[in-house]
Amino acid sequence: MKRTNYSSGAVWENKVGYSRAVRVGNVIEVSGTVATDNDKVVAPGDAYEQTRFVLAKIEVALINAGATLHDVVRTRMFVTDISRWEEYGRAHGEFFQAIRPATSMVEVSKLIDPQYLVEIEVTAICRDGETGK
Numbered sequence: 034m035k036r037t038n039y040s041s042g043a044v045w046e047n048k049v050g051y052s053r054a055v056r057v058g059n060v061i062e063v064s065g066t067v068a069t070d071n072d073k074v075v076a077p078g079d080a081y082e083q084t085r086f087v088l089a090k091i092e093v094a095l096i097n098a099g100a101t102l103h104d105v106v107r108t109r110m111f112v113t114d115i116s117r118w119e120e121y122g123r124a125h126g127e128f129f130q131a132i133r134p135a136t137s138m139v140e141v142s143k144l145i146d147p148q149y150l151v152e153i154e155v156t157a158i159c160r161d162g163e164t165g166k
Contacts, residue, residue, distance in 0.1 A: 034058045039098050041090075044072070054094045059159040061098045063091050065111070065152045067144060074148040080117045084110075084124035087153045092128070095157055102128060104157040108136040111152045115140035121151055 038052035046052060054063045068075040068083035068090075076082035092102055108129070112121055118138060125136070134155075144152050 037098070039094060041094065043069075054098045056098045061095060061100050061104070061157040061159070063094050063098075063155045063157070065154050066091050066094070067146070067149045067152050069146075069149075074146060077148045078150075080112070080114070080120035080150045081124050083150050084121045084153070085127070087151060088124060088128045091153060091155055095155070098157075100157045100159050103132055104159050105129070105132060105134045105155050106158050107156040108134050109154040110136065110138040111141045111144070112138060113141060113144060113150050117150070 034057050037056045039054040039056070040046055041053040043053070051064055053066075054061055066087050068086045070086075075086045095101060095104065108125065110121055110125065112118070115138070121138060129136075141152075144150075
């Protein structure tokens with residue numbers, strides 16, 4: 034099967050040795066994504082806005098790989114404060130309410146920068162190699 038790596042251009046990709054997304058056949062895996070924009074933390078302290086930003090960033094990665102949010106079958110949310118689950122969940126619901134992928138929300142002790150409150154990964158499966166609904 035053909036493998037295609039997709040880069041976002043982030044400097045961390047070369048330093049750490051990873052791709053923003055990898056597509057093999059009709060399966061797309063999107064790497065853990067945080068609320069960063071040109072090395073600047075987005076919405077410090079705001080769990081809801083960070084989650085929205087991350088999911089929008091993931092949507093762009095999916096589109097670049099030939100998929101849409103409708104192809105997402107699983108999300109994994111790593112959060113630094115599970116007591117704020119409603120904030121993360123509200124943003125997740127805005128993107129996935131109609132799609133309803135399998136999901137996990139797991140509290141972790143910290144992320145790579147203490148200002149990051151959430152990191153999200155997704156798995157998408159394109160139907161018959163196609164995209165969308």
